Amino acid sequence: MRLQREHNDFIRFLKDEKFIQWKLFPNDELRAYWEDFLEKFPDERKNFELAEEHFRHINLSSYKLPEEKKQEAIRRLEHSLARYARRQTLRRFTYAAAACAAALVLSLLYIQKSTDWLRDNENISAGYIVGSELESKDILFITGGKTASFQENVDIEIDNERTAQIKAGDNTEEKIAITQNTMNKLIVPYGKRSKIVLPDGTQVWLNSGSSLEFPSDFSGKTRDVYLSGEIYIEVAHDTQKPFRVHASGFDVKVYGTQFNVTAYPNSQLSVVLVQGSVSLQSENKPEIFLSPSEQALYSESGVFQTKKVDVTPFISWKNGYLTFEDTPVIEALKQIERYYNLSFNFDEEVSFQGLTCTGKIILSDNLDNVMTTLALISSTTYKKEDTQIYIYKK
Template sequence: MRDNKYTDYTDFLKDRKFIQWQLLPDDRLDEYWHAFIEKNPDLTAELSYAKEYLKTSVLNKPSMTENERLSLLKKIQSSTQVVRKKRKLRRYLQYASAACAVIAIIVGLLYFSREESSSFEHNKDLISGNQLNNENIQLITAEKTISYKENIDVAITTEGTVKVIQSGREESIETEGGFLNKLIVPYGKRSKIELADGSNVWLNSGSVVEFPSTFSKQSREIYLSGEMYIEVAPEKNRSFYVHTPDFLVKVYGTKFNVSTYTDTPSSVVLVEGSVALQASKKHPEQRLHPNELAIFDPQSNTFDKRLVDINSFISWKDGYLIFDKTPIPEVLKQIERYYNLSFNFGQDIQLQKRTCTGKIYLSDNLDNVMATIALLTSTKYTRTEHQIYITNENN
């Protein structure tokens, strides 16, 4: 028989036992609400709406200040941890008061229009994202393949030994001189390599570089897919080459950034020194000067060059991103790579045309990053477990 106490999702949001079940779950509450659903299957949809509303709307309403949201979120997270660890009842009751505070907030918010409380799944003004599973960094040599869960630094000695440093621990790996080693850095990870000649390479997320343990006497050559910033050690007698899927970079002792991701145009930004770019042997070299950006056009095999602020292109290696009226889809592409996320864009063209101007520090705390993006793009974001929702600020 239907429980007449509940007619729609708002009734659940006024129910203290339901709020406690969502914020402070335990076996007793799980048993109670599972039994309720079995007895009232026609209320399943309304119950789901209530869950979604609680997760995605309460902590992100303009009626709450940012400090209030952060404080409430901290209390809720602490409460959940306390219950899961089954700590003393006295501490449970101390944190459980957070749930009571949430009830009062929710009841007040329910008097906004019902359209505001609709599920994100039905909201067209939406960019949704998912956190993907992190993969390990892989170092492939002639002898073995080694996986690393955390970011690593790699150094090649003059004798050709590969030294890997992870979390303060150093490991030495013997390699064969004539074999190209491969370092695979998946999305969500980064690495740094000091090559045998003393050149330093910073590898961004989603990149692969192939390099020898010792360079030949005639030249120094590496192969890149993805993005790197490199400071090449100058040598008069041996040129340095970077091979990419689209073009060749010939280096004359310099600092520059190369980006060859498949979902964005390939480019080179020169910080200092000089480089020559060549699409193929059939095409002439094009010299690049400091503070110039060259974007590769695969249709004509040419480069479009222009002066830029180089910091916007190389700041990622120092842990932050700089944007200047950058469309939000381009901003999120960089966030995707750095944090191993996947964003899906809805039909709202206005939202996608929002731009971002400012600096975003690439903190280990993803919430700090998303909060900064929301501030710089005049949007709102909500994060629930492994999902992220971005909506217009006036929703």
Template sequence: MKRQIEETIKQALRIGLYLTGKNKSEENTENSLREEDEKIVREVLSKQNIENKLEQYNRLNSNIEESWKQWQVTRNRHTRIIRYREIGIAATIALLFAIGSYWFYPENITLAPVHTAQIQAGSFKATLYTGDNKVIELKENMQAVLTQDSSVVVAHNELKHSAVTGAPTINTLVVPKGGEFSLVLADGTKIWLNADSRLKYPTSFSGTNREVELEGEAYFEVQHDDQIPFFVKTSQSTIRVYGTTFNVKAYPDDSFQKTTLETGSIGLFVDDKEFRLTPNEQAILNPSKDVEIVKVNARQQSVWRHGRFLFANERLEDIMAQLGRWYDVNIFFVGTRARELHFSGEIDRYEKIDKVLRMIELTTNISFSINGKTITITPE
């Protein structure tokens, strides 16, 4: 028995190194994950398997069951930001129990296969619809001059306009699900568009205002001009920009529109009433057009443009909507309870979808199943 327990501990430590990626930098081959360890990882990473095995193990010691319940209560009472190192630690502890029961009850377990090969993280891509009825597909790492006068070019995953004379035309840049792209307007304003977003804008600005229309999510770095103010229109509001950087999340199917100010000053107009924001404030607009202004870390709201997912006590339904847009998948909830669960965590946006889902499973009572490009969420 003692030898089995010691071996279990060694196995769990190796798995912890595997999950945190530390074994890649270790020269000692004893820390690398063996084939039989990987088999165990695949078996016990299933939350249902962990709970089933733990239940069997608890029959040997009722104190363990009580400790497990206390841990669950503590987990539900505190919101925790799960980072890579913490994930490895938490997973190692869970796996220690699960692997231990694996040795005590080595029955054969067959997990349902998960086919994620056709689910890919997003990439740089967009479609440009020009005012003269042209449709131009923009692809990752594409380099091209799109107009005869070289006023519109695409390079380094960015569409750039230069100031030109003559009457402007209205373009629309559409970023599909599973995409992202950036844009520089003729006045020097830079805009990053997230997946499933569209921006309508003029090829050059004239008159007394600069105005664009947004559906979806975008980060703005607006070129300051006291004489010609900049406006962003969404379906529910108008944002007046006084020279600043800010993030707007205005998807039609989201519960709220969120406007977050990073630097400078902006005014959110809703039914002719202006709400002024100062840096690190977020205006939350609900479907009834009520506005709540809260303090936030503004940089965290736009980490998506730096290739990160960051969830701060967000509803699972809203999180899955983000994942659905980025990975271009369909989301299906079994029942309504799981939709209202809250989750906090951070992970690389370019990770495989199954790793992102496992991170969520570690701290919520749900399970995921994938069939083609549909993800089903089931409460446990």
């Protein structure tokens, strides 16, 4: 959308996709764009600053959305994410994500603010789920008995010189010497994510609440790593050295492929194959093989159940969004809980049975946007008060 100078109020900035993109996904290109704009039109600075102030104080949880606006928001969200499906780079994904966020904010700009959100909404049930924001923890990288900590998400690449090149989310870089002939560990707490390139070139994305243990080099006959949590992995091809992921209760064996492993404690364990071929082995059970677009669910008895699936909902987290298809709301909240370091009290007395959600949620830094989108794609409403989140079934 091109800005029209004749509309001399700040609202038009709030409706501009580039402005919303700048606020949600700032980068040097957008900074230069807006600096150039304000230099050309200095009389717009006051409106621009007002828009920034209002954007910071938009409390999405204090709005109610009419059904027709809800459907329009969903259609625009789906359209924006369909654009991403045709684009492969992270840079282009950022534009699609911003368009999606813009669609959501634009839809919310049309609605009336409620003066008493709970009292006026007669459809809210008495049962609700309470969530709270937890204290943030650092990412830990352990090698040779030494521990490095990082407050921001990090990308790590281990080169042939046994050096870890680390890039943090705040654009800082550092190098850490890897101790030889030892096991190393990357611990990613809830609320954080990380990516690591292992010594053989294998790329691993770690989701929130995950840890990966790996050797300084793969000098043996196999390449073995140990997982707790969830990873998406692209294994470097090597027919002479099978790559094995050891999870709780089972192993995944592969020579070169792409797949997702979910192995959180007290959660359903699964493997989803995107490309190539893998075999699964649990103790005293026969080895089974997966084909692309197939999921294996692991039971407590050590048996795998396999089925054909659309892989997108299982791997979209690494690209910054979640995809749901008739997903139980409780399961969706568990994913959001891990991603944003929240704690929800899933009280057994609260009946959310049969309540599902279908749609896509951009995992932006703005939790209010995320929870509002969840409400759009499910039969729920929510309210946020300080660090507390209340989710109600309609």
